[in-house]
Amino acid sequence: MKSRITHFLAISLFILIGASFLAAPAWAGKKKDTLNIAFSKELETLDRYFNTAREGIVMARHVFDNLLYRDPVTYEYKGLLAKSYKWISTTEMEIALRQGIKFHNGADMTADDVVYTLNFAANPDNKVRTQRYSNWIKEVVKSGPYTVKILLKKPFPAALEFLSGANPIYPKDYYAKVGTKGFGVKPIGTGPYKITEVIPGQKIVMVKNTNYFKDSPKGQPSIGKIVWRTLPEINTQVAELMTGSLDWIYLVPPDQAGKLAKMPDLKVVPAETMRIGYIVFDAADRSGKEHGMKNPFKDLKVRRAVNHAINKASIAKNLIGGESRSVYSACFPTQFGCEQDVKKYEYDPSKAKKLLAEAGFPNGFETTLYCYRNRPFAEAMVGNLAEVGIKAKLMKMKYAALREKSRAGKAQMQFLTWGSYSINDVSAITSHFFEFEEDDLARDAQVRDWLAEADSSIDVAKRKALYSKALKRIAEQAYWCPMFTYVSNNCFSKDLDFRPYPDAVPRFFQAKWK
Amino acid sequence: MLIYTLKRLGLAVLVTVSVSFVSFMLIRVSGDPAIALAGEGASQEEIEFVRVQYGFDRPLIVQYIEWAGRALHGDLGESPYLNQPVAGMLKERMGVTMTLGVSALTFAMVLSIPLGVLAAIRPNTWIDRIALAISVMGQAMPSFWFGLIMIIFFGVHLRWLPISGSDTWKHFLMPTVALGYYATPAIMRLVRSGMLEVLASDHIRTARAKGLRWPKILFKHALRNAIIPVVAVAAVQLGFMLGGSIVIESVFALNGLGNLAWVSIARSDLPVVQAIVLMLAIIYVFLTFVSDLINAFLDPRIRNV
Numbered sequence: 001m002k003s004r005i006t007h008f009l010a011i012s013l014f015i016l017i018g019a020s021f022l023a024a025p026a027w028a029g030k031k032k033d034t035l036n037i038a039f040s041k042e043l044e045t046l047d048r049y050f051n052t053a054r055e056g057i058v059m060a061r062h063v064f065d066n067l068l069y070r071d072p073v074t075y076e077y078k079g080l081l082a083k084s085y086k087w088i089s090t091t092e093m094e095i096a097l098r099q100g101i102k103f104h105n106g107a108d109m110t111a112d113d114v115v116y117t118l119n120f121a122a123n124p125d126n127k128v129r130t131q132r133y134s135n136w137i138k139e140v141v142k143s144g145p146y147t148v149k150i151l152l153k154k155p156f157p158a159a160l161e162f163l164s165g166a167n168p169i170y171p172k173d174y175y176a177k178v179g180t181k182g183f184g185v186k187p188i189g190t191g192p193y194k195i196t197e198v199i200p201g202q203k204i205v206m207v208k209n210t211n212y213f214k215d216s217p218k219g220q221p222s223i224g225k226i227v228w229r230t231l232p233e234i235n236t237q238v239a240e241l242m243t244g245s246l247d248w249i250y251l252v253p254p255d256q257a258g259k260l261a262k263m264p265d266l267k268v269v270p271a272e273t274m275r276i277g278y279i280v281f282d283a284a285d286r287s288g289k290e291h292g293m294k295n296p297f298k299d300l301k302v303r304r305a306v307n308h309a310i311n312k313a314s315i316a317k318n319l320i321g322g323e324s325r326s327v328y329s330a331c332f333p334t335q336f337g338c339e340q341d342v343k344k345y346e347y348d349p350s351k352a353k354k355l356l357a358e359a360g361f362p363n364g365f366e367t368t369l370y371c372y373r374n375r376p377f378a379e380a381m382v383g384n385l386a387e388v389g390i391k392a393k394l395m396k397m398k399y400a401a402l403r404e405k406s407r408a409g410k411a412q413m414q415f416l417t418w419g420s421y422s423i424n425d426v427s428a429i430t431s432h433f434f435e436f437e438e439d440d441l442a443r444d445a446q447v448r449d450w451l452a453e454a455d456s457s458i459d460v461a462k463r464k465a466l467y468s469k470a471l472k473r474i475a476e477q478a479y480w481c482p483m484f485t486y487v488s489n490n491c492f493s494k495d496l497d498f499r500p501y502p503d504a505v506p507r508f509f510q511a512k513w514k
Numbered sequence: 515m516l517i518y519t520l521k522r523l524g525l526a527v528l529v530t531v532s533v534s535f536v537s538f539m540l541i542r543v544s545g546d547p548a549i550a551l552a553g554e555g556a557s558q559e560e561i562e563f564v565r566v567q568y569g570f571d572r573p574l575i576v577q578y579i580e581w582a583g584r585a586l587h588g589d590l591g592e593s594p595y596l597n598q599p600v601a602g603m604l605k606e607r608m609g610v611t612m613t614l615g616v617s618a619l620t621f622a623m624v625l626s627i628p629l630g631v632l633a634a635i636r637p638n639t640w641i642d643r644i645a646l647a648i649s650v651m652g653q654a655m656p657s658f659w660f661g662l663i664m665i666i667f668f669g670v671h672l673r674w675l676p677i678s679g680s681d682t683w684k685h686f687l688m689p690t691v692a693l694g695y696y697a698t699p700a701i702m703r704l705v706r707s708g709m710l711e712v713l714a715s716d717h718i719r720t721a722r723a724k725g726l727r728w729p730k731i732l733f734k735h736a737l738r739n740a741i742i743p744v745v746a747v748a749a750v751q752l753g754f755m756l757g758g759s760i761v762i763e764s765v766f767a768l769n770g771l772g773n774l775a776w777v778s779i780a781r782s783d784l785p786v787v788q789a790i791v792l793m794l795a796i797i798y799v800f801l802t803f804v805s806d807l808i809n810a811f812l813d814p815r816i817r818n819v
Binding site (some may be wrong): 039042044045050052127129131133180181184200201202229230232233235236239240242243245313369398399400401403404405437 | 549569666782
């Protein structure tokens with residue numbers, strides 16, 4: 001017996017020694033002045049003109065600079081690489097560049113770089129992935145060593161938004177030498193961080209650009225090094241954050257975020273983003289006209305009934321949490337032109353039932369609710385619909401597949417979401433969905449005309465009035481059932497001074513260690 | 515034996531071709547690749563542009579034949595998403611997946627063979643039951659769940675092991691166990707039944723009658739015979755491991771083939787998914803082929819089937 005105990009102890013000791021040898025000192029972070037962050041998606045390339053994921057925007061803000069800068073709080077446009085800008089006519093803008101700005105390789109940033117980059121992006125032959133960001137540019141011409149003129153194809157009010165949100169400026173000589181492929185793995189910009197190491201699919205290492213120009217409205221970078229990892233599984237990200245191997249993650253589901261918030265070393269900031277969730281109906285009756293399907297949603301009363309049936313406040317509060325709130329207009333509240341004084345359909349099941357009865361469905365009807373993400377939210381909607389007699393079958397599909405079905409006119413009721421590419425203007429959402437493009441299920445000519453007129457006007461008051469009219473009619477006709485804003489749970493180390501913004505583009509160049 | 519080998523080889527080739535064909539079709543009908551590639555919110559023009567540029571507008575069968583023709587020449591095409599040659603991407607990540615697969619199989623063998631032997635020496639006793647329970651648990655638990663549990667225990671609470679990445683051998687410990695444990699029951703049951711059969715046979719009785727020491731009988735005479743079918747099963751299990759690594763690699767963020775498959779499916783990066791399916795199918799078919807040959811070599815009766 002005694003020998004057995006000795007045996008057991010020896011084995012335990014052996015395991016313990018082995019274990020202590022294995023124990024990895026994971027605490028990097030503040031001590032090493034290294035910010036460890038993770039994103040779910042791998043970036044296809046670091047060339048911003050050839051990637052489409054949100055991660056690409058985040059990366060670009062750190063490595064490159066745009067001509068303009070949009071203040072994340074006031075939404076005011078300021079010069080970034082541009083010292084000043086002015087409209088000469090509705091289709092011509094003159095930009096004076098700052099002097100003395102250097103790329104990470106030491107080259108001077110001049111008008112040649114701006115002309116080269118923007119003309120490259122605007123030329124369809126170069127097949128940039130982000131066509132919509134630059135296809136409004138007709139040509140960019142050099143008017144001096146540090147001045148350029150941007151010529152537009154037609155008046156385009158979102159020009160400032162796209163010059164500040166997209167279209168980073170590249171070094172002409174370097175890009176021409178290494179090409180898109182070379183630039184994609186070894187990009188050079190003027191931004192607050194420079195890239196020092198890229199392991200595709202695994203990590204990207206950035207270090208502080210100590211020569212970053214002093215007047216930049218972005219401010220000066222503070223943290224010395226950023227290690228950006230790709231971790232596809234959110235549970236793994238959460239575990240790494242809990243052990244201190246990561247200092248920051250975002251888009252954490254509410255239940256996980258709730259647990260992280262209880263940990264002493266971590267902070268959770270559930271920040272509202274520009275993404276909204278909404279239900280869209282086949283109001284134009286394509287499913288009926290083209291496919292002979294029975295379509296209750298062509299009836300305004302049914303669409304209004306659904307609007308009254310969905311308890312959006314409850315989904316926002318209980319399922320999304322944080323700063324999520326109900327929306328009633330077909331846009332994100334801070335967006336330019338997002339009229340809030342529209343017809344509001346409050347949660348009222350009895351009114352919904354009454355409307356259904358008036359529409360000839362006293363016992364409701366059977367239908368399908370399509371969605372591509374957030375199944376729990378969609379399940380709550382199905383529950384709400386069941387309360388008023390609409391028996392909706394839930395069908396979750398891949399985004400591409402659902403979109404195909406919708407564009408074929410076969411999906412009558414869809415729960416969709418839209419992030420407006422973080423553009424603070426309703427042209428990025430309402431105009432996108434109501435101007436008779438493929439995703440327009442309402443096909444209301446009146447709405448289209450108002451929106452189109454507003455889109456091409458640069459008269460602020462006029463735009464506002466036109467968008468207001470369009471949004472009021474959209475609500476009146478209940479083409480959509482706008483529901484709630486999304487929240488991104490930013491979870492990070494308490495050592496980190498970090499502030500999230502509604503555009504959901506984290507700005508680590510503003511972050512500091514406490 | 516030669517005819518048998520040729521027959522098996524023909525079958526293997528047929529299986530590979532069918533797998534590649536079916537997967538090609540399935541992947542394409544699961545969603546419009548042009549929409550996926552153009553990104554969320556792309557306009558119809560952008561989508562059409564992508565569709566024509568990448569040739570998705572042509573008939574499926576034409577696309578398949580063209581792809582297969584090039585694949586035969588070792589050209590797996592280029593990933594439209596990453597703009598890189600697929601062959602290079604696979605080569606880059608093969609190492610991680612192979613390391614994981616082989617170490618998981620080794621782990622499975624190291625765990626299951628002794629368990630199987632123990633269970634066979636004391637059949638229908640509590641030792642047998644415990645051995646069974648240990649191995650069946652491996653099959654009952656979904657590997658991703660087991661992986662997460664290990665992460666919570668060894669990674670978060672005890673902080674003994676790194677959670678994600680593939681930088682050092684320590685990074686491979688948890689994924690190896692998570693993946694290997696799943697294969698344990700099959701091997702363990704095979705060892706157990708093999709051992710039971712061999713231990714009851716005449717030559718073992720003779721060996722015992724000769725007065726040979728028990729360990730010698732067990733390892734030299736019994737296990738040697740019982741382990742032969744295990745080798746064949748292990749080859750097939752390795753195929754399973756390589757396929758099963760899709761989930762495990764994404765849980766532990768190992769940058770191997772499985773992870774690549776996972777993200778490529780999500781972003782409809784067809785050439786990559788296609789190439790991985792083909793590659794795994796070839797490996798799996800090859801391993802099955804080898805295991806068939808081993809079995810036939812060991813057991814002449816099979817050759818006549």
